[in-house]
Amino acid sequence: MSKEIPTREEDYSLWYNELVKKADLAENSPVRGCMVIKPYGYSIWEKMQAALDKMFKDTGHSNAYFPLFIPKSFFSKEASHVEGFAKECAIVTHYRLKNDENGNGVVVDPDAKLEEELIVRPTSETVIWSTYKNWIQSYRDLPLLVNQWANVVRWEMRTRLFLRTSEFLWQEGHTAHATKDEAVAETVQMLEVYAHFAEHFMAMPVVKGLKTESERFAGAEDTYCIEAMMQDGKALQSGTSHFLGQNFAKAFDVKFTNKEGKLDLVWGTSWGVSTRLMGALIMAHSDDAGLVLPPKLAPIQVVIVPIFKGEDQLNAISEKVAGIKAELLRKGISVKYDARDTHKPGWKFAEYELKGIPVRIAIGPRDLENGTVEVARRDEKTKETIALDQLSNTVERLLDDIQQNIYNKALALRASKTTTVETYDEFKKVLETKGGFILAHWDGTAATEQKVKDETKATIRCIPLDQPDEEGKCMVTGNPSTKKVLFAKAY
Amino acid sequence: MSKEIPTREEDYSLWYNELVKKADLAENSPVRGCMVIKPYGYSIWEKMQAALDKMFKDTGHSNAYFPLFIPKSFFSKEASHVEGFAKECAIVTHYRLKNDENGNGVVVDPDAKLEEELIVRPTSETVIWSTYKNWIQSYRDLPLLVNQWANVVRWEMRTRLFLRTSEFLWQEGHTAHATKDEAVAETVQMLEVYAHFAEHFMAMPVVKGLKTESERFAGAEDTYCIEAMMQDGKALQSGTSHFLGQNFAKAFDVKFTNKEGKLDLVWGTSWGVSTRLMGALIMAHSDDAGLVLPPKLAPIQVVIVPIFKGEDQLNAISEKVAGIKAELLRKGISVKYDARDTHKPGWKFAEYELKGIPVRIAIGPRDLENGTVEVARRDEKTKETIALDQLSNTVERLLDDIQQNIYNKALALRASKTTTVETYDEFKKVLETKGGFILAHWDGTAATEQKVKDETKATIRCIPLDQPDEEGKCMVTGNPSTKKVLFAKAY
Numbered sequence: 016m017s018k019e020i021p022t023r024e025e026d027y028s029l030w031y032n033e034l035v036k037k038a039d040l041a042e043n044s045p046v047r048g049c050m051v052i053k054p055y056g057y058s059i060w061e062k063m064q065a066a067l068d069k070m071f072k073d074t075g076h077s078n079a080y081f082p083l084f085i086p087k088s089f090f091s092k093e094a095s096h097v098e099g100f101a102k103e104c105a106i107v108t109h110y111r112l113k114n115d116e117n118g119n120g121v122v123v124d125p126d127a128k129l130e131e132e133l134i135v136r137p138t139s140e141t142v143i144w145s146t147y148k149n150w151i152q153s154y155r156d157l158p159l160l161v162n163q164w165a166n167v168v169r170w171e172m173r174t175r176l177f178l179r180t181s182e183f184l185w186q187e188g189h190t191a192h193a194t195k196d197e198a199v200a201e202t203v204q205m206l207e208v209y210a211h212f213a214e215h216f217m218a219m220p221v222v223k224g225l226k227t228e229s230e231r232f233a234g235a236e237d238t239y240c241i242e243a244m245m246q247d248g249k250a251l252q253s254g255t256s257h258f259l260g261q262n263f264a265k266a267f268d269v270k271f272t273n274k275e276g277k278l279d280l281v282w283g284t285s286w287g288v289s290t291r292l293m294g295a296l297i298m299a300h301s302d303d304a305g306l307v308l309p310p311k312l313a314p315i316q317v318v319i320v321p322i323f324k325g326e327d328q329l330n331a332i333s334e335k336v337a338g339i340k341a342e343l344l345r346k347g348i349s350v351k352y353d354a355r356d357t358h359k360p361g362w363k364f365a366e367y368e369l370k371g372i373p374v375r376i377a378i379g380p381r382d383l384e385n386g387t388v389e390v391a392r393r394d395e396k397t398k399e400t401i402a403l404d405q406l407s408n409t410v411e412r413l414l415d416d417i418q419q420n421i422y423n424k425a426l427a428l429r430a431s432k433t434t435t436v437e438t439y440d441e442f443k444k445v446l447e448t449k450g451g452f453i454l455a456h457w458d459g460t461a462a463t464e465q466k467v468k469d470e471t472k473a474t475i476r477c478i479p480l481d482q483p484d485e486e487g488k489c490m491v492t493g494n495p496s497t498k499k500v501l502f503a504k505a506y
Numbered sequence: 507m508s509k510e511i512p513t514r515e516e517d518y519s520l521w522y523n524e525l526v527k528k529a530d531l532a533e534n535s536p537v538r539g540c541m542v543i544k545p546y547g548y549s550i551w552e553k554m555q556a557a558l559d560k561m562f563k564d565t566g567h568s569n570a571y572f573p574l575f576i577p578k579s580f581f582s583k584e585a586s587h588v589e590g591f592a593k594e595c596a597i598v599t600h601y602r603l604k605n606d607e608n609g610n611g612v613v614v615d616p617d618a619k620l621e622e623e624l625i626v627r628p629t630s631e632t633v634i635w636s637t638y639k640n641w642i643q644s645y646r647d648l649p650l651l652v653n654q655w656a657n658v659v660r661w662e663m664r665t666r667l668f669l670r671t672s673e674f675l676w677q678e679g680h681t682a683h684a685t686k687d688e689a690v691a692e693t694v695q696m697l698e699v700y701a702h703f704a705e706h707f708m709a710m711p712v713v714k715g716l717k718t719e720s721e722r723f724a725g726a727e728d729t730y731c732i733e734a735m736m737q738d739g740k741a742l743q744s745g746t747s748h749f750l751g752q753n754f755a756k757a758f759d760v761k762f763t764n765k766e767g768k769l770d771l772v773w774g775t776s777w778g779v780s781t782r783l784m785g786a787l788i789m790a791h792s793d794d795a796g797l798v799l800p801p802k803l804a805p806i807q808v809v810i811v812p813i814f815k816g817e818d819q820l821n822a823i824s825e826k827v828a829g830i831k832a833e834l835l836r837k838g839i840s841v842k843y844d845a846r847d848t849h850k851p852g853w854k855f856a857e858y859e860l861k862g863i864p865v866r867i868a869i870g871p872r873d874l875e876n877g878t879v880e881v882a883r884r885d886e887k888t889k890e891t892i893a894l895d896q897l898s899n900t901v902e903r904l905l906d907d908i909q910q911n912i913y914n915k916a917l918a919l920r921a922s923k924t925t926t927v928e929t930y931d932e933f934k935k936v937l938e939t940k941g942g943f944i945l946a947h948w949d950g951t952a953a954t955e956q957k958v959k960d961e962t963k964a965t966i967r968c969i970p971l972d973q974p975d976e977e978g979k980c981m982v983t984g985n986p987s988t989k990k991v992l993f994a995k996a997y
Contacts, residue, residue, distance in 0.1 A: 045580075045636050046573045046624065054568035054652060061569065077545035078552065082537045083626070083657055083673050084596070089536075090603070091611025102603040105575070106614055107626065110661040112578070112593040120582025123597055123623055132614055133537065135574070135598065135626070145536050155848065161545060166574055166657065170601040182574050357646065 020369075022303040027247045031298060035176045038306050038369050040293065048174045048181030055370065056293065058314035060184070063292060064164065066216050066311070067186065070208050076160040076188060081142050083166075084133035089141040093266035096140065099233025103170035105135040105181075135168040140234060140259070140285055143189045144267040151191060151281055153272045158201070159191040167289075177294035178251075178506055185289035191281045193273060195260075198282035199237075202258040205286040206239040209254035217292070218309040218422035219243050219299045220429055221253060222452070222501055224477025229461045232285075236260035242476040242501065244429045245298040248450035250476045250503035253295050259283035294506070300394075300421050306371025307394055309421055310414040317343060317410060318372045319352045320363045322379030329354060332378055335403075339376070339388075342407045348414065368393060373417050374410055394421050435499065439467075439490045442502070446471055452503050454482070456496035458489035466491060467502065476501045511860075513794040518738045522789060526667045529797050529860050531784065539665045539672030546861065547784065549805035551675070554783060555655065557707050557802070558677065561699050567651040567679060572633050574657075575624035580632040584757035587631065590724025594661035596626040596672075626659040631725060631750070631776055634680045635758040642682060642772055644763045649692070650682040658780075668785035669742075669997055676780035682755075682772045684764060689773035690728075693749040696777040697730040700745035708783065709800040709913035710734050710790045711920055712744060713943070713992055715968025720952045723776075727751035733967040733992065735920045736789040739941035741967045741994035744786050747777035785997070791885075791912050797862025798885055800912055801905040808834060808901060809863045810843045811854045813870030820845060823869055826894075830867070830879075833898045839905065859884060864908050865901055885912050926990065930958075930981045933993070937962055943994050945973070947987035949980035957982060958993065967992045 020033040035041055040056030052060065068078070084107060090097045111127030114120075136142065143161075150156060164186045171181050188205060192198040206223055213221045221241035231238040235257035243253050261280040264270070269281045300307040310316050319339065321332040336352050343350045351372075353363055360377065367375055377389040388406060391398035394417050401409050432451030436442045442455055457463060457475065468474050478500045487496045511524040526532055531547030543551065559569070575598060581588045602618030605611075627633065634652075641647060659673045679696060683689040697714055704712045712732035722729040726748035734744050752771040755761070760772045791798040801807050810830065812823040827843050834841045842863075844854055851868065858866055868880040879897060882889035885908050892900050923942030927933045933946055948954060948966065959965050969991045978987045 042637075042640075044573045045633065046575045046577060049573035049575060051573065051637055052571040054570045057570045058568060060571075077549065079545045079548045080543040080551075080675065082535045082540035082542065083659065084537045084540060086537060087603070087612060087614075097605075097612060102605075102612065102615075103601060104603060105598045105624070106600040106603065107596045108599045108614070109597040110594060112581070112595060112597065112625070114588075114593075121578060121588060121593065123578075123599070124593075132600075133596070134603070142536065146533075146542055149533075168574065184571065 020303070020305070023246060030303070031294075032176065034297060034301060034305060038371070040297070041176045043176065048171050050176050050180045050182070052184075052290070055314070059296070059308070059312055060290060060293060062312045062314060063216070064186075067208075067212055067288065068164075070212065071162050071186075071188065074160075074204060074208065076162045076190075079161050079163055080165070081139050081146065081163060083136060085136050085139070085142045087132045087134055089145065090134065092141060093234050093263055095262070096234035096266070100137065103172075104137050105168045105170060107133040107135065136165070137167055137169045138285075138287075139163065139165070139167075139187055140189065140263055141267070144263040144269060144283070147189075147191055147281070148267050148269045151269055151271050154193050154274050157191060157193045157271060157281070158197060160188075160201075161190065162186055162188040175294075177290055177297070180290075183290045185287050187285060187287040190284045191264075191269070192284070193271065193279075193282070195282050198260075198284050199258055202237070202239060202256045202284045202286070205284070206241065206254075206256040209256065209286070209288060210241050212288075213241055213243065213253055214422065216309065216311045217296050217299070218311075218418055218425065219253070219295060220422065220426045222477060222479050223481070224479040224501060226255075226477055227461070227464055227475050227500075229464060230475065232257045234259060234262050235285075236262070240477050242503075243295055243299060244425075244432060244452060244503075245295070245506065246428065247298075248432045248452075248503075250452065250505040251291075251295045251298065252476070252505065253292060254286070254288040256286035257284060259285060299425055301371065304365075304396070305369030307421060308371035308373060310373045310418045313371065313373050314349065315351045315370075315372050316348050316414055317350045317374045317376060318363075318367045319350065319376045319378065320360050320367075321352075321354055322360050322377055328380050329356070331380070331383055335383060336378065339403070339406060343410060346407055346411055348407075348410060368396075374413055376406075376410075392417055394424075437490060442467075442490055443471055446473055446504070450504065452476070452501055454499040454501060455490045456487035456498075457500045458492050458494035458496055460492075460494075463489060463491050473502045473504050476503050476505060511794070511796070514737060515794075521794070522785075523667065525788060525792060525796060529862070531788070532667045534667065539662050541667050541671045541673075543675075543781070546805070550787070550799070550803055551781060551784060553803045553805060554707070555677075558699075558703055558779065559655075561703065562653050562677075562679065565651075565695060565699065567653045567681075570652050570654055571656070572630050572637065572654060574627055576627050576630070576633045578623045578625055580636065581625065583632060584725050584754055586753070587725035587757075591628065594663075595628050596659045596661060598624040598626065627656070628658055628660045629776075629778075630654065630656070630658075630678055631680065631754050632758070635754040635760060635774070638680075638682055638772070639758050639760045642760055642762050645684050645765050648682060648684045648762060648772070649688060651679075651692075652681065653677055653679040666785075668781055668788070671781075674781045676778050678778045679776060681775045682760070683775070684762065684770075684773070686751075686773050689751075689775050690749055693728070693730060693747045693775045693777070696775070697732065697745075697747040700747065700777070700779060701732050703779075704732055704734060704744055705913065707800065707802045708787050708790070709802075709909055709916065710744070710786060711913065711917045713968060713970050714972070715970040715992060717746075717968055718952070718955055718966050718991075720955060721966065723748045725750060725753050726776075727753070731968050733994075734786055734790060735916075735923060735943060735994075736786070736997065737919065738789075739923045739943075739994075741943065741996040742782075742786045742789065743967070743996065744783060745777070745779040748775060750774035750776060790916055792862065795856075795887070796860030798912060799862035799864060801864045801909045804862065804864050805840065806842045806861075806863050807839050807905055808841045808865045808867060809854075809858045810841065810867045810869065811851050811858075812843075812845055813851050813868055819871050820847070822871070822874055826874060827869065830894070830897060834901060837898055837902055839898075839901060859887075865904055867897075867901075883908055885915075928981065933958075933981055934962055937964055937995070941995065943967070943992055945990040945992060946981045947978035947989075948991045949983050949985035949987055951983075951985075954980060954982050964993045964995050967994050967996060
């Protein structure tokens with residue numbers, strides 16, 4: 016079959032790339048580093064967006080839209096932002112094409128050069144804080160809780176569909192607060208929102224933690240993150256929430272009159288997740304037969320395939336299916352009935368396995384006689400015969416069960432691939448033989464962090480929030496440490 | 507009051523600009539020609555998006571996402587596309603910044619020049635058809651019904667919030683079909699979707715028609731449009747649907763094997779509406795006190811304002827309001843209760859008038875005694891006292907009534923400002939004294955069309971679909987004409 020993909024065992028990286036393409040999720044575009052998100056892939060992203068957007072609104076945020084372009088000078092205003100932020104970005108220098116005098120299509124009009132170059136936003140703190148200056152005068156204007164769904168561009172030399180592309184889609188929340196405590200609480204709240212989304216919608220367990228200073232967002236005082244383990248044991252950073260302190264308020268002079276009538280700088284946060292989550296979703300659960308989607312994010316939760324010979328049989332089945340479909344829809348379950356006669360049932364089974372549809376119902380003439388259907392679950396690839404009058408309840412329960420089961424499997428995998436080590440030798444051995452997450456003591460210095468990275472390619476993913484304080488010695492230097500941190504190789 | 511806006515009579519253009527800003531819809535950004543869509547404005551756009559998106563999906567379309575950037579050479583592939591399309595666009599020439607050696611922030615790295623410049627998409631036909639080439643092999647792959655919600659950039663010298671900005675948000679549908687008939691049917695279907703949306707959601711009557719050849723989309727064989735009348739009598743093009751023939755299939759070599767096994771070029775359509783609709787919505791209905799929103803697009807349909815002195819009165823009112831709010835929410839009506847004690851009721855009344863909230867409920871201690879509330883409608887600025895047990899039914903009916911009433915008012919205005927003329931003298935006189943839409947015979951030539959435009963600034967908005975065929979003589983040249991066409995000055 017042309018849609019076959021390599022196994023994870025054979026080549027995990029190729030398995031991922033091929034799966035993304037064969038399952039119609041995304042493909043490379045004619046523009047280097049940019050992807051096309053295909054309709055099926057986009058429909059999963061829409062489910063993610065809807066769930067996240069609801070959570071943002073339930074926590075008091077509103078959406079808005081800020082410009083795609085940022086004047087170059089803005090990037091120089093926040094010192095560590097310009098210093099730390101990657102300078103690979105798309106730069107607009109001209110605003111007009113003209114017909115080539117030699118008839119070779121169009122050329123850039125040299126007379127249409129911009130006075131100041133514009134940068135296609137890699138992130139929007141600068142342009143948003145320059146706007147907030149006009150929106151915030153008094154404590155009554157705070158908190159300001161705004162989110163934006165947008166495309167951003169960070170020029171990447173090596174790209175991979177969803178995981179690292181020059182253009183990607185994301186949401187970026189940007190909030191302003193009267194006090195430090197409020198801003199910190201917001202930062203943590205949004206981390207919790209992301210963790211909840213990852214675990215309850217994506218069925219993907221995550222470690223919540225703080226980034227080390229060297230991994231922090233440029234311009235932030237603290238960066239919180241969620242880290243997930245992929246099936247190959249590598250970590251994937253799945254969302255970040257930054258406490259910005261008063262850094263951007265200082266850079267853009269955003270002050271407010273507090274309740275005591277005094278002028279004070281505003282406190283800020285920003286937080287984001289992106290289409291990278293699509294990559295995480297795929298790599299967390301899928302198998303050698305294709306995608307495995309959590310029911311809560313599956314655009315189609317149930318597919319019904321008729322097994323028939325000739326039109327009469329099909330008509331009899333379709334009549335029965337109409338009732339089944341209506342009953343499932345009433346329960347809020349999304350259903351597709353694939354009655355095409357251009358494809359055989361076996362082809363359809365493989366296709367919907369590849370696409371990760373959580374539940375498949377097959378119904379043939381014998382089922383009609385017996386008042387049954389065959390129900391197959393994608394996650395375990397098991398099937399059973401169910402009486403029609405039990406069907407909608409069974410499917411409803413099955414969807415919940417699949418959601419929980421793939422979470423449990425991912426959790427078990429993570430547990431089996433998380434190791435606590437005491438020495439650097441042990442660390443290197445585990446990394447080489449088993450991989451996965453490693454908890455170890457670290458002396459808190461950037462030098463040690465860098466040494467481990469250089470020597471092993473593993474990085475400190477985060478300082479886990481739930482890791483208990485304990486006296487210990489750094490596995491590398493032997494210097495004192497108060498907490499184990501999480502190391503892994505990462506995407 | 508600082509939020510006062512000029513009247514329409516005084517200065518229609520300034521009234522619009524100030525209303526957009528004072529009602530918190532949008533503002534100019536630090537980037538020339540680009541706007542910031544503020545949370546309240548964006549929440550209206552979200553209502554528009556949701557309604558349109560549902561209609562697109564109900565007619566079989568899926569969303570997808572294509573790159574922001576288009577290689578410059580793509581624009582030269584479809585001859586009339588490059589010829590006719592505005593060449594004012596944002597051009598990316600470099601992909602890296604670097605720290606200035608003299609310490610003056612960042613500068614463009616001259617070593618990071620792109621081999622081929624990238625254009626920020628002004629519209630996506632070229633990049634999408636280059637992708638469709640790989641998606642379409644057989645008639646089984648057709649029709650391909652895809653829509654994209656995206657930002658686009660067309661460099662504009664004179665910009666106005668929502669009406670004409672360098673960056674704007676829109677949706678662009680791009681479909682591919684096996685036959686001409688199917689593609690034409692799709693083009694007309696999407697025109698009908700737009701017209702339905704304009705009339706039933708925006709409460710804005712529209713004229714459906716065909717653009718003349720000179721106003722056609724570059725690369726289209728036919729451009730259908732909907733044209734609405736603003737309160738000043740000017741026309742605003744509110745949506746277009748293009749029949750592309752096989753032009754883009756030819757340019758990008760998109761062929762399919764038809765049912766007979768023969769290779770054939772694919773037929774195409776594209777269609778779009780943008781944040782320009784926000785401008786149309788504002789100008790179609792609003793008055794000197796502020797926005798008037800149709801209930802179906804109002805983010806908040808009902809606001810409840812308590813009239814109270816002291817905490818005891820507020821508590822008693824709030825208790826009653828909780829029940830009212832719950833009952834309205836149960837009916838699917840969105841409600842805001844503004845119990846702030848930092849603002850007086852009069853201030854709130856003015857604020858919610860400015861924001862266009864369709865229904866305002868005021869409730870004070872005497873209402874509590876009498877079991878009544880005061881209900882005010884934004885469109886007519888009338889109010890009445892309603893018994894509490896009648897309230898939710900009254901509000902529900904009132905919202906329907908407001909939706910219908912503002913449509914009727916817009917329709918009546920359009921009728922009163924539409925004139926049929928026979929001679930060019932009459933035409934010029936009507937245009938000067940009364941403005942509005944003018945129906946007149948035209949000889950079908952671009953020369954005459956241009957002459958009228960040069961001499962009067964009026965353009966042919968469209969050849970209306972519902973205009974009957976009739977023998978006549980062009981008002982300018984006296985040459986034969988078969989149909990009256992619609993002229994107007996336009997935004």
